[in-house]
Amino acid sequence: MSVPPPPEPITGARLLFSLDPAVSHLNHGSFGAVPIIAQRAQQRLRDEMEADPLRFFTQGLADRITHARRHLAGFLGADPDGTALTMNATTGVAVVLQSLCLRPGDEVLTTDHGYGAVDLSVFRECRRTGATHRVLRVPLSATNEEIVQIVRSGLRPGRTRLLVVDQLTSATARLFPVAAIVGVAREHGISVLVDAAHAPGMLPATVQSIGADFWVGNLHKWGYAPRGTAVLTVAPQWQERIEPLVVSWEQAAGFPGRMEWQATADYTAWLSAPAGLYTLRTLGVDRVRAHNAALAAYGQRVVGDALGVPPADLPDPGGPTVAMRIIPLPAGLATTIEAARALRARIAERLATQVAVMSWDGRGWLRLCGQVYNSPDEYDRLAVRLPTLLAQG
Incomplete structure (x- = not known):
């Protein structure tokens, strides 16, 4: 089954934030990002x-x-x-x-x-x-x-x-x-x-x-x-x-x-x-919600495919406006809070990508978010590079 296409970007939205362009910020859910205004x-x-x-x-x-x-x-x-x-x-x-x-x-x-x-x-x-x-x-x-x-x-x-x-x-x-x-x-x-x-x-x-x-x-x-x-x-x-x-x-x-x-x-x-x-109202509340949820879903599928996770094993949050998705990590990875934090730091340092790594129910999970300042290629790059990093232990 092919990966669904990503949503159309919201033009100019990235310029509303002062985020470091050298980093992919795929974890809006943890600390957010404050618009410049x-x-x-x-x-x-x-x-x-x-x-x-x-x-x-x-x-x-x-x-x-x-x-x-x-x-x-x-x-x-x-x-x-x-x-x-x-x-x-x-x-x-x-x-x-x-x-x-x-x-x-x-x-x-x-x-x-x-x-x-x-x-x-x-x-x-x-x-x-x-x-x-x-x-x-x-x-x-x-x-x-x-x-x-x-x-x-x-x-x-x-x-x-x-x-x-x-x-x-x-x-x-x-x-x-x-x-x-x-x-x-x-x-x-x-x-x-x-x-x-x-x-x-x-x-x-x-x-x-x-x-x-x-x-x-x-x-x-x-x-x-x-x-x-x-x-x-x-x-x-x-x-x-x-x-x-x-x-x-x-x-x-x-x-x-x-x-x-x-x-x-x-x-x-x-x-x-x-x-x-x-800022949210100017962009359009419903438009932002739909964009972010669709982008998170795209990221989940493209990274999940790269990690060999069947689409049926990718959790569905059950709502069209949920802009966070999780992906099961390979067995044995991030099974404790300490290990999850360490893996998150490695991904940030080596891949210049901010994600959330969770330990829940005895296994590790990668959490990705979608936000108006994100683009599909950020998830594509993570999908290409993450399997090699995880294989290094």
Whole structure:
């Protein structure tokens, strides 16, 4: 079966970023890439802050943060008054876990597709409170119906306090049916936290349509915002119980103000985030989503073919807008986190290509992303050179 053709490039998109042209950046999902227009907007804000710090922090900053939050929440289909800006999805998860006031006998339920730092946060909070962390195994080939049934069977009403589920998984690039999962959990009175780190900008589903108790997503990946921009959306019944990790002067303001005001933090990323969304909208949101997903699919097939992986063994994320794909690596490679990191570094150094290498379910996986600044020939070059590098051990 032949490799499908790549999508038509979006003319001029590469020039919107300041990425090193000597490197193939095929891992947008890890740290994103900030368009030049958003970089300049943030620098202007930093110049303003440094010109008169006291004025910047004491005259209208809270209102400017609120304005930025409302802009971002509107794009995501989230309630602006039930949404707080935060640094990243992992921070949002930590805030929720701390605010639950877990006790011995309580349980936090996750899946084996969860993000590693989130698992560490759950482990720490359970150790601190005496609660239990239990992990559901979800096969990579499971259908949406099978995933919902696995979750349904795994819930323990009266004991499971929180279910944490990814909207789009980092390690496996798998799209989860989060709205259906939330519905199942609600039948049993169990709260759900959706880790949507990769959703903003990539996926079309709105936050309110999912209906989770908690939803946290990064804008600095697929939303083109400066790094350190994420949102935590909280259902009304939980908002007064949400406590920030650090108490500051807006503590009495309630949610979201008490969470957003973190003293002398650098708020310029949040304030310039709308410039990132402006870039996305200018290019065309649907156009970018379709392009990126098609390019990631092309990269998966061409590199998979080069590694001898049959098309049937290339995981399909199950969605037309998923711009991340994974490829199984040869047996014995990157089977641990340490080995995966080492292989990623070798690929970067020797092939001048940035990719993600994951260790999941006892084997190594290569994750490729598609973005408007990428071109098909970058995946073609990787396909030609990667087999030799991997054969060297």
